[in-house]
Amino acid sequence: MADTYNRRERPAKPALSRDGIVATALAVMRSEGMEKVTMRRLAKELDTGPASLYVYVKDTEELHAAMLDELLGGVELDPGPDGDWRARLWRVMTSYRRVLFDHPGLARVALVARLSGPNYLAVIEAVLARLAEGGMPRAQAGWTVDLLMLVATASAVEQGTRRASGAAADHDLMISALLGASAQTYPNIAAHAVELTGGPAASRSRWMFDVLLSGAFGTPTPGEGDLP
Structure with a gap:
């Protein structure tokens, strides 16, 4: 009788859901790191078996991918009216x-996964x-958005990974x-050493962005028979 009573008094487990699994995964990631986000660990946090999670993911x-899409809900999509279209x-x-x-x-994940969530x-x-x-033709815009996302993602991965791993010394x-390269052995590196290493990261990123846009406007997409 006592065991029956205790089971009745025990609070019911919350129902499993995809949103709940993703929220739990994000909480584990924030507190302990991405490497701790495993199905076994999430099952333990949710008081269930790993097989139950595969019903939802x-x-x-x-x-x-679902975790990343949840985070992308924090992207500021409305840039406001200030500045021209490039600034926005x-x-x-x-x-x-x-x-x-x-x-x-x-x-x-954004570099290798085919993202398709609503926030993405x-x-x-x-x-x-x-x-x-900005008046970009649709054919060029369709390819430009892919290029912009790729460069922005790669840049974020490089800088974020470097910061997380403490690779400042490297x-x-x-x-x-680069600055100490021999002019005799590496004449071009020596000649461009200041340019290779100079400039704030933010300025370099904006320059890269402007180069991509300018190049996209001036480079029509090839037709099916134009490529070798």
């Missing part, structure tokens, strides 16, 4: 990159809207190697 890759697009891309920079473990699509929609505002070593 088919594998770890899908879970990671830059604010959207900067916000996207900042979300990834803050979560380098998940940012790497909302980012694509916002970028395309700014390109259309970066300093690289800078010293």
